[in-house]
Amino acid sequence: MKKLENKVAVITGGNSGIGLATAVLFAQQGAKVAITGRNQATLKSAAETIGQGAIGIVSDVSDLNSITAVFEEISAKLGKIDVLVVNAGVSSAAPLADFTEEQFDNISDINFKGVFFTVQRALPYLNDGASIVLTSSAMNEVGYGTYAAYSATKAAVRSLARSFSQELLERQIRVNVLSPGAIDTPFLGRNGGSKEEIEGVKGYIASTIPLKRLGTSEEIAEGFLYLASDASKYMVGSELVLDGGVKTL
Template sequence: MGKLNNKVALITGGNSGIGLATAELFAGEGAKVAITGRDENTLKDAANQIGNETLAIKADVLNLASLDDAFREVESKIGKIDVLIVNAGIFKGAPLTDFSEALFDEIVDINFKGTFFTVQKALPYLNDGASIVITGSAAAEVGVENASVYSASKAAVRALARNFSADLLSRKIRVNVLSPGHVETPIHGRLGLSPEQVKGLREELASGVPIKRVGTAEEMAKGYLFLASDESSFMLGTEIVVDGGWSQL
């Protein structure tokens, strides 16, 4: 029997990278999986890759009405939610002197505001005793050049997890955070870099990690599984940092 047997799990941003790896692992552990994302083509491909009758829904955290629609569709097609992985987010950076208001708003709206309203909108569709896992970042623990707003947005969602946990005690809903470090995901390819530049960036990132490599999406997925399952039943409002020691040593 899988660790999530017959549980309903929704992973936002489940169409690529860490979200996709997590959805695959959850399906393998017996969960009925739904994923959301902004791109119909990658959603379809991800659903086929995950298999197990995965429900793929186009939704955008910048469009709150689309979140309402997504949660209603999950409930109507596969049931109320036992596990919510709040993973949709972006990474963008710029020098402090060049940071525009538009870029500030984009990062904060998706990473912080999007997280807040994803959880709020989900509440009527969550079973009591559900597990919510929010994607944070080890970057919230250190100073990173050109990443002030991204890091601050992830520090903000870390604070949300504590406060959401207090808000939801009466329903026995646990809220925790999984904070990855440098991970090999498609997000690097969306920075406008060539393949050679992406390779160089990953090598540079790996050099700063104590164990001298970046993590994999599959390694992150194992952390989400732990926090989603009953194995973490005594964990509430806390954080697991999976970063190869980058923020600790």
């Protein structure tokens, strides 16, 4: 039996990288999948890659009206939601002395405020017993220079899962967190740099990981499947860390 047979699953930021790999796996496991993102072209391509009748809807999680409209549309097309993966996020790095208010507001609006209100606005459209998975980061407990704001937003996401879980227990809605380490996705190249520079950064990061390699989107997708399915039904307000051993070895 497929682990998400006939479940309705929504993945924000599902048009590339980890989100797309997770959407593909969920569809293979029987879910009716909806993905959101800010780029219509990549959403269309991603929905075709996912197949199985997946739908892609343009949405900006920093726009609260956009969030509400998305859940209304998904509910009308697919029914009430059983799995919500709150995965949309951005990264921005700069020395503390140079970090701008614009950078701070952008990363906070998407990574923290966007997560908070995505869950809030989803509540009327969730089935009782639903599973919510928030994407944090292994950096939520580790200090890296130039990544202070990013790490802080991911620590905030980890905290939200605990508080949300307490509030939603009456509806048997589970909220958990998946915290990836360094994963080989397009995300690593979004701060600019040539192909050679990006590969150099990847090589350096890999050298700092006990397993001596970056993780793959497919490996992280398996973690999302575990948290989305009944396999983790006794897991509430907790965190699954998939980082190649960085935080423990």
